[in-house]
Amino acid sequence: MATNHLSLLLLLSLFLTSTYVQPKPLPTSPYLSPSTVFFSDYQKMFDNFRIYMYTPPISFAFTTPSESLFYTHLLNISSNPFFTQNPNEANLFFIPFPPDLSPRKISRLVRDLRVNSPFWNRSLGADHFYLSRGGIGFASDRNILELKKNAVQISCFPATPGNFIPHKDITLPPLTTSNHPREPLNNKTSSPTFLGFTKKLGQSSFIKELEGDPEFLIVDVDDDASEFDLGEIIASSKFCLFLYGTGGDVSWLGEALRLGCVPVLISDRPIQDLPLMDVLKWSEIAVFVGTSGGGIGELKGLLGGIGGERYDRMRGLGVTAAQHFVWNDSPQPFDAFHMVMYQLWLRRHVIRYARREEWV
Structure with a gap:
């Protein structure tokens, strides 16, 4: 009986040991990847990321604050370490166009890129990105569909329903309008009212x-x-x-x-x-x-x-x-501008789609 009792205790011990689940450690940072990985990859972006910008069809400006600042920083070559004038060394290509450009003119813009740019044709725009406040909707026009499905869209948050493709598109962090800077709170402050x-x-x-x-x-x-x-x-x-x-x-x-x-x-x-x-x-x-x-x-x-x-x-x-x-008037490390750039950096490895002529 003593042997049987000991065997039962041993079996119970093994059962409890095998079913015990170690509690997950509490997160110590807000990042999806470990902080060491995030900061290391962020530095690699500064060292290696290059963007080529096509010449805008006309001179224009964006009306929303976050779009305006993002576009201004991209245009400011002196403070934009990611800019390159050599398309052959670019990881991504930026297509600038006015926020009120009609679908017909957007289609013409894409058509011109396909005719004149070898960089669009090699991926059907998968290594390109554009800026559009509400985003571009799906359309029967093949040029717009190509732009919508392949290129990275950067829009304002929240995006227009139906105009945002998760895992490909990006939204801009909203711009805080407060004119009264304060120090961030910490966990030792008094209880909220x-x-x-x-x-x-x-x-x-x-x-x-x-x-x-x-x-x-x-x-x-x-x-x-x-x-x-x-x-x-x-x-x-x-x-x-x-x-x-x-x-x-x-x-x-x-x-x-x-x-x-x-x-x-x-x-x-x-x-x-x-x-x-x-x-x-x-x-x-x-x-x-x-x-x-x-x-x-x-x-x-x-x-x-x-x-x-x-x-x-x-x-x-x-x-x-x-x-x-x-959003800073002059970009600073880890601010909104650089974090949008970091998300673009994460998308630099693009899928090479078949050329249009190979589509059935």
């Missing part, structure tokens, strides 16, 4: 439901509150709520991260166009919820359950990530 804060924009039923709850602060965008006051409100809120895809204002996403307010992205469909999706581990710095279901009660329950070490970790990682949302 509000559970959640958001800007009121339009007549969202979801926001209307939140307005009656004292734990949430809703500020009308038409109010005369200064940007400094808005910064104070963000800093005093535990979570910052962003309505995605419903006309909500997402321009202050980077500001929320910088001031230690954990973003809550509200949408009933998957969000596949977040800025820096190739770089940041968004699941560790933001919360994703839908508008359907249990309504405000479910939202409060979800947010109320995020506290202690988990909340402090999300907040700290968000503050670290915020440096990549800053």
